[in-house]
Every structure is written in C-alpha cells, then in structure tokens.
Amino acid sequence: MTSCNESVILVTKVFKGTFVHSTHTSPLEILENIILGVSEDGKIVFIEDSSEQENLAKRWGFENTDITHLKDWEFFIPGMVDTHIHASQYSYMGTGLDMSLLPWLNTYTFPAELKYKKTEFAEEVYNKVVKRTLKNGTTTACYFATIHTDSTLLLGEIADKIGQRAFVGKVCMDINNTVEEYKETTEESVEETKRFISTLLQRKYPQVKPIITPRFVLSCSDKLLKDLGLIAKNNDLHIQSHISENTEEVQIVKKMFPDYKSYTDVYNKCNLLTNKTVMAHGCHLTDKELDIFNQRGAAISHCPNSNLSLCSGLLDVRNVLKHKVKIGLGTDVSGGYSPSMLDAMRRALDTSKALTIQNSGYETLTYKEVFRLATLGGSQVLALEDTIGNFEVGKDFDAVLVNPSIPGGPFDVFASDTFEAVVEKFFYLGDDRNMVEVYVAGKKVVNL
Numbered sequence: 051m052t053s054c055n056e057s058v059i060l061v062t063k064v065f066k067g068t069f070v071h072s073t074h075t076s077p078l079e080i081l082e083n084i085i086l087g088v089s090e091d092g093k094i095v096f097i098e099d100s101s102e103q104e105n106l107a108k109r110w111g112f113e114n115t116d117i118t119h120l121k122d123w124e125f126f127i128p129g130m131v132d133t134h135i136h137a138s139q140y141s142y143m144g145t146g147l148d149m150s151l152l153p154w155l156n157t158y159t160f161p162a163e164l165k166y167k168k169t170e171f172a173e174e175v176y177n178k179v180v181k182r183t184l185k186n187g188t189t190t191a192c193y194f195a196t197i198h199t200d201s202t203l204l205l206g207e208i209a210d211k212i213g214q215r216a217f218v219g220k221v222c223m224d225i226n227n228t229v230e231e232y233k234e235t236t237e238e239s240v241e242e243t244k245r246f247i248s249t250l251l252q253r254k255y256p257q258v259k260p261i262i263t264p265r266f267v268l269s270c271s272d273k274l275l276k277d278l279g280l281i282a283k284n285n286d287l288h289i290q291s292h293i294s295e296n297t298e299e300v301q302i303v304k305k306m307f308p309d310y311k312s313y314t315d316v317y318n319k320c321n322l323l324t325n326k327t328v329m330a331h332g333c334h335l336t337d338k339e340l341d342i343f344n345q346r347g348a349a350i351s352h353c354p355n356s357n358l359s360l361c362s363g364l365l366d367v368r369n370v371l372k373h374k375v376k377i378g379l380g381t382d383v384s385g386g387y388s389p390s391m392l393d394a395m396r397r398a399l400d401t402s403k404a405l406t407i408q409n410s411g412y413e414t415l416t417y418k419e420v421f422r423l424a425t426l427g428g429s430q431v432l433a434l435e436d437t438i439g440n441f442e443v444g445k446d447f448d449a450v451l452v453n454p455s456i457p458g459g460p461f462d463v464f465a466s467d468t469f470e471a472v473v474e475k476f477f478y479l480g481d482d483r484n485m486v487e488v489y490v491a492g493k494k495v496v497n498l
C-alpha cells in the first residue's frame with residue numbers, strides 16, 4: 051500500500067468486519083460493517099462504516115486486495131489491560147492459596163521471589179508469563195518483578211522483544227522480618243531503583259516503561275517511601291503498590307503509623323499518590339480515603355480473583371465509581387490463580403453478585419461494565435487513555451481478534467444466536483483458544 055499524496059501517513063493494514071469496544075457513554079458498543087485502517091507506526095488512522103470504503107481507498111491509497119475480511123462471527127476487541135500482575139509469582143500460580151495475605155507472603159511468596167537473584171531462573175519464568183498473558187489477550191501488563199534489578203531489567207527486555215506493552219517495577223522493600231534474606235537496605239533500595247530506571251529508560255523501548263514499586267507499607271520504612279516518592283516526582287514516573295487488601299494488614303498499618311490519618315494518608319504524605327499511581331486491591335478503603343484518591347487522581351486495580359482466593363475482601367466497585375476514582379482490573383497473579391483478564395472480568399461479576407446477596411437493592415455490575423473495566427478502565431488507570439483502551443482514531447491499534455466458533459473451542463455458537471449473545475458468551479465462556487490474533491501498536495504479536 052502506498053501513502054496518498056495529501057498525507058505522509060502510510061496505511062499498512064486495513065480490516066473489515068465487526069469491532070466491539072467501550073466508550074465513556076456506553077460500556078459495550080458493537081460496531082458492525084466497519085472498515086479500520088492502521089498506519090505503519092501502529093495507529094488507528096480511520097474507523098468508518100464500510101460504505102465509505104471507496105472514498106477511504108482513494109484517500110489512503112489502498113486496494114481491495116489489501117483488505118483483511120473478518121470471518122463470520124469474528125470480531126475485534128481492544129487489547130485487555132492487566133493493571134496488576136506479579137510476573138515473578140507466575141512460577142507458582144495455581145498453588146498455595148490456603149492462607150490469608152500475610153502468612154501467604156511469608157510462606158510462599160518471599161521464598162519464591164528470592165529465587166530471582168538468578169537471572170537464568172528469571173529468564174525462563176518471564177518469557178513464559180509474557181507469552182501466556184499475551185496469548186490471553188493482555189496487550190498491556192503492569193508488572194511487579196522482585197527486588198533484583200538485573201532480573202527486572204530482563205523482564206523489560208523480554209516484554210519488549212516479544213512485543214507486550216508493559217510497566218515494569220523493581221520491587222522495593224527494606225523490611226522483612228520473616229524471610230530476612232529477601233530485603234534490601236534503604237540505601238540499596240533507593241540506589242538500585244535509580245539504576246533500574248536509568249538503565250531501562252536508556253534502552254528506549256517504545257512500549258516498556260519503568261514504574262516505581264514500593265511493595266506495600268508493611269515492607270517499607272517511612273524513609274524509603276519518602277525517597278521513592280521523590281524519585282517518582284523528579285522523573286515524572288508511574289507508581290504502583292498495594293493498599294487496604296485485608297483487615298489484618300490495615301490494623302497493623304494503623305499501629306505502625308500512628309501519626310498518619312489512614313493507610314491512604316501514608317502514601318499521600320510520601321508523594322506516592324498521583325495521577326500516575328495505581329494501587330492494588332483497596333477492598334477496605336473508607337469513603338474519606340476514596341475522596342483522597344479522587345483528589346489526587348490516583349487509581350485502583352480491582353483484583354477479584356486474588357481478593358477471593360486469599361479471602362481478603364469484596365471490593366465495592368460501585369462505591370469506587372461513585373467517588374469518581376479511576377478503576378481497572380488486575381489478575382494479581384499469583385494471589386489470583388488465573389493469568390486471564392476474562393477470568394478477572396468473571397470474578398469481578400461474582401464479587402458484585404456476592405455484594406448483591408449481602409445488600410438487597412445493590413446495583414450489580416453488568417458484563418458490559420466489567421468489559422469496560424478490563425479495557426478502557428485499565429487504560430485510564432495507567433494514564434494511557436490517549437494511547438489505548440478502545441478503537442478511536444489516533445490511538446494505537448492494540449487489539450484481539452476473537453473467533454467465537456473456532457473448531458474445538460470452549461463453547462458453541464448457534465445460527466439463531468444474535469451477535470450480542472455471542473459476544474456475551476465469549477466473555478463468560480471464552481478463552482485463549484478463541485483469541486486467534488493479538489496486536490500491540492499494530493504489530494501482530496500472537497498468531498495461532
């Protein structure tokens with residue numbers, strides 16, 4: 051395909067068929083008979099009714115033979131955004147879910163994360179987690195790694211090489227009273243964070259960025275939190291951590307930090323609550339704390355599989371939305387046992403239904419709303435809303451091609467089904483077998 055005379059933009063891919071996405075006003079739009087063009091640099095150049103095909107072909111210089119036609123029942127969704135996942139915990143995903151958070155960390159997590167001192171071990175697991183999540187339609191992942199700088203840099207290199215959009219965090223922790231070897235001094239944590247950021251940024255990966263990552267308040271001294279807040283501020287960086295996941299943790303934070311008004315106040319006073327912050331869980335945040343999130347523009351990653359698996363709590367998403375706090379979904383592997391964002395959507399629905407059982411009159415989330423959380427919501431959480439999240443001209447083409455009627459697939463499609471019913475079936479019953487192609491910034495990164 052050639053560029054047209056009036057424009058230097060080169061359209062290199064054209065798709066014709068059905069596109070399913072969310073907007074601010076509608077959690078689920080099914081756009082049928084659409085023609086969508088992608089530029090050489092991976093951006094959506096046009097998305098129009100296919101009756102415009104001839105005009106678009108003239109304007110952008112493509113031929114009929116350049117068009118990829120989606121098959122019957124096939125549709126594109128935006129790539130899903132996992133706003134909270136521990137790449138390092140992928141090695142023991144699906145095991146050890148018989149404890150609550152704090153014993154779980156001490157018994158399983160810290161000993162497992164210690165192994166990433168060896169970059170060979172990291173290389174194997176990180177290759178697998180990036181491939182597995184991409185195959186499941188996660189085009190953007192916000193990763194925790196471990197305290198080890200070189201292994202964490204390797205995660206960035208692997209995400210870039212395989213083609214996943216990612217934030218990568220070197221975990222910071224200068225307190226660990228149970229697995230003593232798995233911690234740093236405050237100075238090491240700060241210096242290694244600086245080394246991590248400058249090395250990763252120097253590599254100029256187009257879609258992989260560093261994120262400041264204090265593990266959580268119970269693993270970090272006041273000084274470490276403040277130093278990390280300063281590093282984030284001075285370098286305008288994203289920040290991630292955990293907050294108010296379970297009640298035992300919240301009580302200990304209260305005791306450890308008596309001078310602060312709340313858990314949220316600790317992060318806020320340390321400059322760790324910004325419009326580029328994503329905090330995982332938040333199950334037990336008070337309305338006052340949600341108000342602070344709103345004022346700071348900070349976001350919540352709802353990790354329902356983990357919240358249920360570790361018996362941490364039921365996040366009231368409706369209340370978070372009422373406070374106009376940005377919210378998306380996270381798998382939280384391996385507190386959550388599934389790497390799939392479809393699973394995160396389903397567990398978010400289960401959680402909302404459990405809240406409905408507890409509170410009559412509760413407005414249960416719909417499957418359409420959790421789809422928006424998994425896509426557009428996630429893009430807002432990571433302050434990437436101008437770049438990804440749905441199919442709009444100017445955004446990157448991060449997308450998953452779904453074939454609901456793939457032979458040997460996980461559910462059946464009937465001729466009498468409506469298109470919307472098939473989309474709904476995919477959200478409830480589909481899996482990676484249905485995700486036949488995955489694109490990040492216009493580049494095909496998964497192809498069955």
Ligand SMILES: O=c1[nH]c(=O)c2nc[nH]c2[nH]1
Nearest residue numbers: 159265266292356382385
């Ligand atoms: O679900 C969680 N996973 C973790 O690794 C962790 N660390 C602190 N708090 C945590 N919560």
Ligand SMILES: [Zn+2]
Nearest residue numbers: 136292330382
């Ligand atoms: Zn987590």
